[in-house]
Amino acid sequence: MSKLAPTSAAQLILFELEDRSQSHLIALYDLAPRFVFVSRDNDAKDKGEIVTKDSFIKSVRREFSFRGRNYRLTVQPARIDRLSAQRKEDRAPGSAPDLVEVEIFPSEREQVVEQVVRRLAMDRSRLSLTGENHDKVQMRFSLYEIQRELRAVNHTLSIQDIRESLTILARSRIIISTGPAPEPGKKSRGQNLLESTAFPVLAIRSRPDLVDEDGGVEETYLEFNPLVSAAIRDLEFKPISYAWLMKLKSPVSRWLYNRLSIECDSAEDEAKPVAISADEIIKNSGMNEWSRLRDTLRVVTAAVDALVDEGILDRADKEYTKVGKRIDAIDYLLTPSAKFLDQVRRGRRVQRTNIDLLKAIVGTAMRPDGFVPLKTVDAADMRGKRAKRLAADSAQVSLPLSDD
Secondary structure, X not given: OOOOOOEOEHHHHHHOOOOOOEEEEOHHHXXXXXXXXXXXXXXXXXXXXXXXXXXXXXXXXXXXXXXXXXXXXXXXXXXXXXXXXXXXXXXXXXXXXXXXXXXXXXOXXXXXXXXXXXXXXXXXXXXXEEOOOOOEEEEEEEHHHHHHHHHHOOOOOOHHHHHHHHHHHHHOEEEEEEOOOOOOOOOOOOOEEEEEXXXXXXXXXXXXXXXXXXXXXXXXXXXXXXXXXXXHXXXXXXXXXXXXXXXXXXXXXXXXXXXXXXXOOOOOOOOOOEEEEHHHHHHHHOOOOEOOHHHHHHXXXXXXXXXXXXXXXXXXXXXXXXXXXXXXXXXXXXXEOHXXXXXXXHHHHHHHHHHHHHHHHHOOOOOOOOOOEOOHHHHHHHHHXXXXXXXXXXXXXXXXXXXX
């Protein structure tokens, strides 16, 4: 049997979005606290990396909740090579710098790079299907494209840093399981929803005819993990504001923005204020905890206030629980802005349109078992119909999905 070339599918076309101010949220995957945020504060508990010397560092184990269900998360560090910090004058004459093996968790840098990869994946004809059963989602790009996109959203990384970030994302293993942690000596009754890396396949191949001095135009491709691929196949993604996401400087603010996008998803004209505690943010966002509680609460409050500053929230009311003069806990009441709710409704329109278009192709309301192959001419037709439908929805006019 001959090997089939990578192909496209209806779901891949529907994942595309030409508006570069938008990205896609994949709810459970993006809300899981998969990153270990390294703090500049010496009192922070997590440092994120360690040089290995015939030993290893423990995996990060966390519990989090999502839509009323409890989940367990395990993040295993990536092992990579880095140049040693040995000074040039201390090395033997003519010798190359030593390489040191480092175990490192994905941190804020990797979070931003993964978000940029997601945005690039939404470009037209960027994704294709591969694998024996055409069930794996592959993306081709160059390191320079990532660097250029980072600059466009005011993040600057060298080609070497981008390469390292992709490598960490491809090597750090993520396990997401249902249910609470089992009691000592007992087996877990939950099941693994994901046991993979962010990018289980990553290939960076040099092209001698194109490589510049930084190696930025090397031909690169990756595969998304099964949870992300399944979300694309089942249309379980929704547009959110990429512009807002990349403006937010705190990873806790970015997590909170994603959380609000889920909480307010059912809102129509108005949304009720969202109640959330500092403890819930600390537990579910994966943020660092400082040795002094007041420092941790200060960072949480700053992350919340950043959403007010950016116009995502109209206001953030705070109720303090004190023990004596010490603040022991904070409860927040977050009031979404009209602009944020417009974004939520916009995302919902895109979701509904995607579902309707897929139903029109498969001829049933049943969710297809796999990706639905599309010819080039049919892909172009689907893009046109979606553009017309979304334009009509914006004008509060309904257009038919078929030509009949």
